Amino acid sequence: MEIKQIILRHLKIELLNPFTTSVGTEYDKDFILVEAQSKSGLSGWGESVSILHPIYNEETVQTNWHMMSDHLIQKLYEPIEHPDEVSERFRSIRGNFNAKSALEGAIWDLYAREQNLPLSRVLGGNKDKIEVGISVGIQKSVRDMLLQIEKYVNEGYRRVKVKIKHEWDIEIIKAIRNEFPHIQLMADANCAYTLDDIEHLQALDEYDLMMIEQPFDHDDIFDHAKLQAKLKTPICLDESIHSVEDARKAIEHGSCRIINLKIGRVGGLSESKRIHDMCERHEVPVWCGGMLEAGVGRAHNIAITTLSNFTLPGDTAPSSHYWKQDIIEPGVTMESGFIHVPNVPGIGYEPARRRIDELTLRQKSFPIR
Known part of the structure; x- marks a missing residue:
C-alpha cells in the first residue's frame, strides 16, 4: 500500500440517552475519524475512542489530534506491505494507544479493501454472526434499572452488563437477580473499589x-490477584490491559480469569490479535468491550469479534441503541441477539459522507510525500 493522504476529522454526535458510570455521565460523543486514501483510489477508515476528558485513561480528543498530526502520521510516509508494520513503526512512541489505534484501523480497512476481502477474514476470523450484549449505565432508581433490563431482554440481548459503584452494587445486583434469575449478568465497577x-x-x-x-x-x-483469590466470581480486567505483556502478567499472577479486549485501549487490531492468541493458548476467554463507538469503530469491533477466542457476548450493540443516525450506511443492526458479519470488502459498511460532513467540527489533510 502507498498512502496518498491522511484526513483527520473531529466529529461530535449526540447520544440518544445519557450514559452514566462511576466516573461520570456522557450526553454526546466527540471523536476523531481517520480516512487513509491510497494511490489506488481506495479509502480506509478508523475511529479514535478517546473522549474530551481524561477520565477513562490519560488520552483525550485533543491529545489524539496532536499525536496523530505531529508524530504518528509521519511514520506512514513509506509504503506499507502489511498493517502489522504500523504498530512496529509506532513502537518508538510510548503510550497514546487510542491515537495509534485510530490510524492503524484505517490502514487495516484499506488493506482489506485492496485485498477485496472482508476485514474479519483478513484478521483470521471465521464467524458469520456474533453475540451481542448490552451495557446499562447507573439509573435514577432500582425500578428504572429493572425496566431497562426488561426492555433489553425482550429485545434479545444475550448478556446484560450493569455499572456498579459504592451504594449502587449489592442491593442492585440482588434486585436484578431476583427479577431475572436466568439472564447472563455481569457487573462493571470501572475502578470504584x-x-x-x-x-x-x-x-x-x-x-x-x-x-x-x-x-x-x-x-x-x-491487587486484583489478591481479590481473585478471595472470590468465586471471575474477575475481568479492562483498563489494566494495554498490551500482550500486560495480559501475560495478569494471567500468570492469577489477577483475572477473563479479559475485556478493547481495540483502542491496546493500540489497534494487531495488538488485539496478539492478546487474543495468547489468551487462547492459556484458555482465558476474551470479549469485545465498547467505548460508545460510532459506526466505523463499531464495525472494527464486529470484525475482531469473529476471532475464535471471543466466546462471550460483547458490547457491540446496534447503531440505533446509541444514535439517531449513525455515520455509516447501513447502520449496524441486530437480529435475535446476533449481528451478522458483513461479507463485503473492508469493514463492511460505507461511511455516510453527507452525515459525516454535518457532524464535522474541524478537518485537516496530510498529503503523504
Whole structure:
C-alpha cells in the first residue's frame, strides 16, 4: 500500500440517552475519524475512542489530534506491505494507544479493501454472526434499572452488563437477580473499589455473575490477584490491559480469569490479535468491550469479534441503541441477539459522507510525500 493522504476529522454526535458510570455521565460523543486514501483510489477508515476528558485513561480528543498530526502520521510516509508494520513503526512512541489505534484501523480497512476481502477474514476470523450484549449505565432508581433490563431482554440481548459503584452494587445486583434469575449478568465497577472492599465484594458471589469487571485501579494487576483469590466470581480486567505483556502478567499472577479486549485501549487490531492468541493458548476467554463507538469503530469491533477466542457476548450493540443516525450506511443492526458479519470488502459498511460532513467540527489533510 502507498498512502496518498491522511484526513483527520473531529466529529461530535449526540447520544440518544445519557450514559452514566462511576466516573461520570456522557450526553454526546466527540471523536476523531481517520480516512487513509491510497494511490489506488481506495479509502480506509478508523475511529479514535478517546473522549474530551481524561477520565477513562490519560488520552483525550485533543491529545489524539496532536499525536496523530505531529508524530504518528509521519511514520506512514513509506509504503506499507502489511498493517502489522504500523504498530512496529509506532513502537518508538510510548503510550497514546487510542491515537495509534485510530490510524492503524484505517490502514487495516484499506488493506482489506485492496485485498477485496472482508476485514474479519483478513484478521483470521471465521464467524458469520456474533453475540451481542448490552451495557446499562447507573439509573435514577432500582425500578428504572429493572425496566431497562426488561426492555433489553425482550429485545434479545444475550448478556446484560450493569455499572456498579459504592451504594449502587449489592442491593442492585440482588434486585436484578431476583427479577431475572436466568439472564447472563455481569457487573462493571470501572475502578470504584479498593483492597478495603474485598469482604464487601465477596457478597456478589451469591448472585451467579459471569464476571466482575475492573473493580480496582486502572493500572493495577497485583491487587486484583489478591481479590481473585478471595472470590468465586471471575474477575475481568479492562483498563489494566494495554498490551500482550500486560495480559501475560495478569494471567500468570492469577489477577483475572477473563479479559475485556478493547481495540483502542491496546493500540489497534494487531495488538488485539496478539492478546487474543495468547489468551487462547492459556484458555482465558476474551470479549469485545465498547467505548460508545460510532459506526466505523463499531464495525472494527464486529470484525475482531469473529476471532475464535471471543466466546462471550460483547458490547457491540446496534447503531440505533446509541444514535439517531449513525455515520455509516447501513447502520449496524441486530437480529435475535446476533449481528451478522458483513461479507463485503473492508469493514463492511460505507461511511455516510453527507452525515459525516454535518457532524464535522474541524478537518485537516496530510498529503503523504
